[in-house]
Amino acid sequence: MLIQTSIEKEIKDFIKKEFAGEDFDSNILASIQVDIPKKVGFGDLATTCPLNLAKWLKLPPIKLAEKIKNHLDQTLSEFCLQIDIAPPGFLNFHLTSGAFAGLIDSLNNEDLISVNHGKDKPSLLIEYVSANPTGDLHLGHGRGAVVGSALVSIIKATGRDVKSEFYINDAGEQIQKLGRSAWKLYKGEAHSEGDEYPKELIEPYVQNLSDNLDFNELTSIVKDRILNKQKEVLASIKVEYDKWVSEKQDVHEKGLLEKTLQQLKGKGLTYEKDDALWLSSSNLGDERDRVLLKSPTQPNEARKPTYLTADIAYHLNKLERANELLDIFGADHQGQEISLKKSLEALGEKPENLNILFIQFVSLSEGGQEVKMSKRTGSVIAVEEVVEKVGSDAFRFMLLASSVNNRVVFDIDLAQRSDDQNPVFYVQYAHARACSILRNATESFFDGSPPIVTKDELKTSLTNISIINVALNSSNEKEIQSTKELIIKLSYFNNEVNRSADTLNPSSLAHYLLDLAALFHNFYTNCRAINKENKELTLARLSIIQAFQKVLNKGLSLLLINAPERM
């Protein structure tokens, strides 16, 4: 068990026992957390829990801190060299070198991520990107793709049952419009701007076709080609799905629309007006009523469903396959939220089982200037164009680094740089550097001299706490400090992954990896690992580097970013 977890548990047990008469709820005990202190002078670990608990236990924080300290002095003396109380009620912990060695030992020998955290959580189905198959994926889709795929990967790692889907909007007006645009190109008719898709955009998909296609055949082929292209682009940035759902085939043609309409009618939520079928959603708390079936454009034509109708049906279907849903949509789709949620609620679903994450827009800057249009197509900038220039890793990291609530300016020049200014490069370099040291130490040194230690010796020392201990036994304050800070940060990896999963925020993990890389570079500079005069120290530091390499590698893989051994 991690030392911080042990401290938390000790405090919780102590509070429960000491204040057995008090009537406190579980939230209070959950607020007992041991964290990395903000400043070096505040010890190796710290907690604010005396401050948080004071009002519930009706004690001055400083008194409570003393009580807790006195108890922990008894029970944690093996790990804690010293516990300080800082006004108005902080507890700061100074750990023994054995405690640090123990942390490295568990990182090297246990699973980095415990699958207990998400194991008992409700199953989750994440829908993301879900673009229309009517054109190239733009940067907004790219951001959704990157965030969604990272979240799926992170949440899965915590042990939770999670699945991903892409909902193909291949029914409806936009597809008809695509068909009309393609048909004109196919027949060599004049293109009219305004009610059609840009010629540059669809032209590549209307080539090498046989001569006698009808309108529906052509539409279908063009749509499939565009969809396949989207799949290729997504795959190029490591985005894959458990399931691709076609609105047409899996919702419309499976009769889900009729079923949904019957349910809504059964609840008395629909009415007829102007030849259309309406949902009386204003009664549900929406700002106005919504159309479910459009009035026919031709006499005797069947009424077509709106997007909302299919969306409700699809979400009901998803709720049959998972307990909770997460949709990742662009900020321009906010309008959907209320009517969708209210409709599902009216049909007996719990609204809290549908969570929608709205992603703000992405713009592009190149040469210090904002790029509004793609030079290639004259239209929106395609994911493909940017990925060709910067690669998948930089594309992913840059888009993951910002909070989804913030608009982002993708700096294409920065993403192409090969130095510390480019964050993805900086992190990957740390990994390559760690790998290089491990290679040099166990295979052959850069100058051709034989290795200092064998792989077996390193392997053995990874489980030998007394050897790892040596890394903390230095008289040099800088060496000690950078070693401690790196180890503590490493030990929080599992927490960071869980937090990232719970808050649906992959950017916090990306920032953690950046911080971690910085601490490693600092450790590297202060603590020379390979020391021909001191084999034990070499092994001790190699075991820390090994732990770092393992954590960083895992962290990057959760974000679906490569961790190169050489670069």
Next chain:
RNA sequence: GGGCCAUUACCUCAGUUGGAUAGAGGACUCGGCUACGAACCGAGGUGUCGGGGGUUCGAAUCCCUCAUGGCUCACCA
């Protein structure tokens, strides 16, 4: 006009269950390799946390209000 999101250093941005002196990178000035990868590290100063109220021992963080900007308010998806 209604709704959602934002506003933190000169610039780009981190910072959630309220906690210690508000952070990082860039830009600017210095310093560190007879090289475990200098593709790196270190030192230097910067703030009315958009304005104004409120809640309390304590607010960038919670509440109210105003301002500015983005998105959105279809029988499009």
